Amino acid sequence: IGEMRDLETIAAALTIAETGHLALATLHTNSAAETINRIIDVFPSHQQSQVRAQLAFVLEGVITQTLLPRKNRSGRIAA
Numbered sequence: 001i002g003e004m005r006d007l008e009t010i011a012a013a014l015t016i017a018e019t020g021h022l023a024l025a026t027l028h029t030n031s032a033a034e035t036i037n038r039i040i041d042v043f044p045s046h047q048q049s050q051v052r053a054q055l056a057f058v059l060e061g062v063i064t065q066t067l068l069p070r071k072n073r074s075g076r077i078a079a
Contacts (some may be wrong), residue, residue: 001013001016001020001023001024002025002026003025003027003028004025004026004027004039007042007043009025010042010043013025013069014051014054017058017059018054018057018058027039029064031064032062032064033065034065035062035064036055036059036062037050039055040052040055047072055060060075065066065078065079066079067079068076
């Protein structure tokens with residue numbers, strides 16, 4: 001899928017996953033918990049309980065990556 005930046009893309013990812021397909025996507029957040037909250041918060045409040053249920057059914061995992069400054073301060077490196 002690529003990066004999930006909007007409601008339409010996130011909704012499509014959920015639909016793809018619900019139909020049994022593997023859906024891999026990226027989302028820029030600071031933690032796994034923030035990722036799940038961001039996905040839910042994109043939707044209007046009247047849909048959020050449904051989205052929580054969809055995620056509970058289809059979500060297999062969340063992988064996070066943290067980049068730290070290099071010792072020489074030239075760029076960053078995966079933690």
